[in-house]
Amino acid sequence: MKPFPLPVVALGAGSQPEDPDLAYMPLPGEVESFIMPALPSSEDVSHLGRAIELIGQLAALAARWQPGERCVRELAGLNSEELALVNQVLGEGEVSAKALLADGGEARIQESVFAGVWRVCRFDANGQQTGDSVEVAPIPELLIERAQAASRWLDALPPMPATLMNAAPIGAELLARQRQALDSPHVINFTLLPVTPDDLAWITELVGEGAVGIFSRGYGKCRVLATALTHVWRVQYFNTMNTLLLDTLEITRIPDVTLADGEDIADSAERLGEAHHWLCGAFDHV
Incomplete structure (x- = not known):
């Protein structure tokens, strides 16, 4: 995860309307630094060869x-x-996500404690699990595919x-920038713009709701929601009291803040x- 490049400016009391979408998914808890999962001894798991x-x-x-x-293992x-050993080794990292599937099911995704290593579970419309992969x-890629397809x-x-004040130029900016998203990503920062609650309500209705939500507790709490417009994402940052600090639209294939990079x-x-060498007994341990 990367820090957001724009300055975070706190909002004054009453400057933004209550956000009814805050319940889309509970915001994650406090930031946690990387801790290697507690691993069992190789003797205890020597019979779990397929997992190792x-x-x-x-x-x-x-x-x-x-x-x-795109590297996947089922x-x-x-x-x-x-499976319990795999769960223990991978653990849960800072980023989670949900995606609504075309068949009415849902994908639930959790980054492991290893950045860029993701657990992807699929469920049908009845809540029965239909897939499990890393x-x-x-x-x-499923998150990008579903955001675009929906x-x-x-x-x-x-x-x-x-009666709207600045909704018209923001809408025109969206219209002009959307088809340039892959070549020239663009950010509209509501926090730094003079927008009224009515402006925000009209813009929120214009962009609509998409099929993907991504949630991070790295660098504070962050929520990234796909909208109903192709390449348009709502990116919001919150403090520990769940107060909205930064509210933006990002016009891009997917916001950089969600991505693990090559170094990660x-x-x-x-x-x-x-971890693999440990489980294979390559290290001496007490």
């Missing part, structure tokens, strides 16, 4: 990862004891009330390799 092999495969995938690659073949990538292009602005993945490869 998978952890080694993940380390190798992370070490070989190149930009644009967990369907593991028994409950093997993906090595800056962010799971969105549309803005071809024209709808009529707007005459390389570091995860090294740490996963250490």
Whole structure:
């Protein structure tokens, strides 16, 4: 995760309306630094060869990862004891996500304590799990795919009330920038603009709700929501009291703040390799 490049300016009391979407998903808790998961001794897990092999495969995938690659390992073949070991090693990191699937189901995604190593679980419309995998990538491709598939292009602005102050130029900015998103990402920062509650309400209705939500507790609490407009994301930062500090629209394929970078993945490869060697009995331990 990367710090947001724009200055964070606290809002004055009453300068923003209450955000009804705050309940979309509970915001994560306090920031936690990396802690290598507590690992069992190799003797205790020597019979869990498939799980240990998978952890080694993940380390190798992370070490070989190149930009644009999608590296996935399915967990369907593991028994409950093997799966428990994988869960123990991967742990839970700073970023989680949800995506609504085309069939009415849902994907629930959790970054592990190894940045760029993601657990992706799929569920059908009845809540039954249909898939379980681990993906090595800056962010799971499913999130980008679903955000784009459930969105549309803005071809024209709808009529707007005459009482709005700055909604019209912001809407025009969205209209002009949306199709340039891949070549020239753009940020509209509501925190630094003179916008009224009515402006924000009209803009929120204009962009609509998308199919993806990404939530981070790194560098404070951050919520990144896909909108119903292609390449348009609502990115919001909160303090520890869940007070909104920074409210933006990012016009881009996916906001950089959600991505693990190459150095993150390389570091995860090294740490996963250490965990794999430990489980294989390569280290002396008491």
